[in-house]
Amino acid sequence: MPLSTDQQAEIDQARGAAQPTLRPIAPALEEILFQALPVLDHGFVRVVDYMGDDAAVVQAARVSYGRGTKKVSEDRGLINYLMRHRHTTPFEMCEIKYHVKLPIFVARQWIRHRTANVNEYSARYSILDNEFYIPAPEHLAAQATTNRQGRGAVLEGAAARRVLDLLREDSERAYAGYAAMLNEDEAGAPVDSAWPGLARELARMNLSLNFYTQWYWKTDLHNLMHFLSLRADPHAQYEIRAYAKAMLDTLALWVPMTHAAFLEYRMNAGVISATGLAVIRRLLAGEQVDQPSSGLSAREWRELMALLRDPATP
Ligand SMILES: Cc1cc2nc3c(=O)[nH]c(=O)nc-3n(C[C@H](O)[C@H](O)[C@H](O)COP(=O)(O)OP(=O)(O)OC[C@H]3O[C@@H](n4cnc5c(N)ncnc54)[C@H](O)[C@@H]3O)c2cc1C
Numbered sequence: 001m002p003l004s005t006d007q008q009a010e011i012d013q014a015r016g017a018a019q020p021t022l023r024p025i026a027p028a029l030e031e032i033l034f035q036a037l038p039v040l041d042h043g044f045v046r047v048v049d050y051m052g053d054d055a056a057v058v059q060a061a062r063v064s065y066g067r068g069t070k071k072v073s074e075d076r077g078l079i080n081y082l083m084r085h086r087h088t089t090p091f092e093m094c095e096i097k098y099h100v101k102l103p104i105f106v107a108r109q110w111i112r113h114r115t116a117n118v119n120e121y122s123a124r125y126s127i128l129d130n131e132f133y134i135p136a137p138e139h140l141a142a143q144a145t146t147n148r149q150g151r152g153a154v155l156e157g158a159a160a161r162r163v164l165d166l167l168r169e170d171s172e173r174a175y176a177g178y179a180a181m182l183n184e185d186e187a188g189a190p191v192d193s194a195w196p197g198l199a200r201e202l203a204r205m206n207l208s209l210n211f212y213t214q215w216y217w218k219t220d221l222h223n224l225m226h227f228l229s230l231r232a233d234p235h236a237q238y239e240i241r242a243y244a245k246a247m248l249d250t251l252a253l254w255v256p257m258t259h260a261a262f263l264e265y266r267m268n269a270g271v272i273s274a275t276g277l278a279v280i281r282r283l284l285a286g287e288q289v290d291q292p293s294s295g296l297s298a299r300e301w302r303e304l305m306a307l308l309r310d311p312a313t314p
Pocket of ligand 1: 113116236
């Protein structure tokens with residue numbers, strides 16, 4: 001359970017304090033507002049605030065005064081059109097704010113996305129919890145042989161046990177060293193009064209990348225979808241993908257029409273080069289095309305064929 005009793009009580013209190021508002025709300029998202037959605041072994045993502053909904057995207061695109069009188073099908077058609085033609089600014093009118101608890105190595109990938117506002121838990125000011133990420137056995141894998149960035153076969157038996165033991169022992173030792181250097185008990189008093197202890201901003205450097213940090217992360221709908229298109233993609237590392245998948249679920253609750261358009265025209269769509277299009281035209285005309293005669297590199301050819309293959313066909 002990633003939350004302490006006190007933290008859960010704060011969330012329950014916030015959820016119990018409903019207020020009437022004239023602002024548009026997304027009823028399905030309200031159902032999970034503030035609640036922590038578990039990710040990995042100790043992490044979570046929770047929506048703490050949002051502005052706008054599907055109608056706000058439509059309203060901005062039409063520059064209209066009210067919530068509009070058009071039919072739902074017309075709004076859906078407009079959102080699909082905006083998504084298809086990358087008319088992006090109407091999506092920037094909606095904002096969302098998440099509270100995320102995540103391992104530091106995931107945070108390092110995440111923070112590369114510059115189009116968000118971030119405020120991270122200060123380990124200069126506060127003491128980090130003794131919580132570190134240990135992958136579930138099915139995610140412990142050897143280095144991929146075909147892709148220098150990815151994972152290959154899942155580790156099993158003694159190999160898996162050895163890695164898990166090393167990860168756990170190293171993390172526990174690192175935290176014990178951190179705690180010893182801080183020399184503080186829970187009330188902030190020195191454990192060893194004969195020793196001054198080390199500043200929090202220095203002691204933290206002893207912790208490894210699998211320790212958890214936390215931040216508030218706020219972005220607009222357009223940039224959220226850009227983040228998700230990269231980080232919910234199978235090319236992204238499993239750990240950040242786990243967060244992106246949870247956030248994709250919140251997108252569906254918040255802006256269902258935009259979510260559907262995003263899946264249709266971005267997540268489950270493909271980019272085809274000019275040469276790739278020429279290959280498809282030749283194939284449609286009944287021509288036999290192979291990689292050497294296609295004008296595509298071997299890698300591009302493989303990617304195009306993967307795109308054209310029915311995902312249900314092995
Ligand atoms: C599978 C994968 C592998 C990766 N591997 C590596 C790696 O090996 N090494 C590494 O360093 N990074 C790596 N990255 C990070 C990647 O290069 C990007 O930094 C990261 O995905 C953020 O993307 P972004 O810049 O589009 O996002 P954001 O920072 O959110 O920017 C969104 C968009 O805003 C615009 N923008 C933002 N800032 C600027 C700017 N200063 N100038 C011009 N336009 C701007 C761009 O159009 C950009 O696409 C990897 C990412 C992925 C998904």
